[in-house]
Amino acid sequence: xxxxxxxxxxxxxxxxxxxxxxxxxxxxxxxxxxxxxxxxxxxxxxxxxxxxxxxxxxxxxxxxxxxxxxxxxxxxxxxxxxxxxxxxxxxxxxxxxxxxxxxxxxxxxxxxxxxxxxxxxxxxxxxxxxxxxxxxxxxxxxxxxxxxxxxxxxxxxxxxxxxxxxxxxxxxxxxxxxx
Numbered sequence: 001x002x003x004x005x006x007x008x009x010x011x012x013x014x015x016x017x018x019x020x021x022x023x024x025x026x027x028x029x030x031x032x033x034x035x036x037x038x039x040x041x042x043x044x045x046x047x048x049x050x051x052x053x054x055x056x057x058x059x060x061x062x063x064x065x066x067x068x069x070x071x072x073x074x075x076x077x078x079x080x081x082x083x084x085x086x087x088x089x090x091x092x093x094x095x096x097x098x099x100x101x102x103x104x105x106x107x108x109x110x111x112x113x114x115x116x117x118x119x120x121x122x123x124x125x126x127x128x129x130x131x132x133x134x135x136x137x138x139x140x141x142x143x144x145x146x147x148x149x150x151x152x153x154x155x156x157x158x159x160x161x162x163x164x165x166x167x168x169x170x171x172x173x174x175x176x177x178x179x
Contacts (some may be wrong), residue, residue, distance in 0.1 A: 011054045018047040 021044035028036025 014050045015046045017042055
């Protein structure tokens with residue numbers, strides 16, 4: 001029994017007293033003395049009650065099972081805490097990796113977009129130059145083929161201005177400077 005020192009001392013004293021009480025009962029029975037037997041019984045009953053109280057106290061105060069359960073729960077909680085911290089660190093690392101990957105992907109997409117823009121611009125300029133050449137060539141052919149030459153000269157009205165208008169005299173007002 002795992003008893004405290006005071007409880008252990010009480011239990012030992014009760015056991016010795018119980019043995020003494022049983023000895024008094026046996027002595028009274030052997031001598032046929034009722035007083036000794038009753039005295040031994042009166043001594044034994046409280047000691048048995050005391051022993052029963054020690055056992056009940058031990059049963060109530062015994063926390064070994066609870067301590068074991070608490071220890072298991074604490075180990076489990078510590079394991080969960082460690083697991084949580086590890087998962088949080090892994091999640092943070094994963095988030096950082098995703099941020100780096102997204103930045104690299106954005107840079108790659110920007111470079112690809114710039115290359116496509118440059119290629120499209122070069123293609124546009126090439127097609128534009130080709131179209132200008134074709135247009136100029138078609139225009140030259142049309143000039144040579146007479147498509148743009150008018151068949152009859154157009155008559156227009158020419159308005160003749162008089163060669164010299166008579167000079168009009170301006171009125172010279174006060175403060176006006178002029179010829």
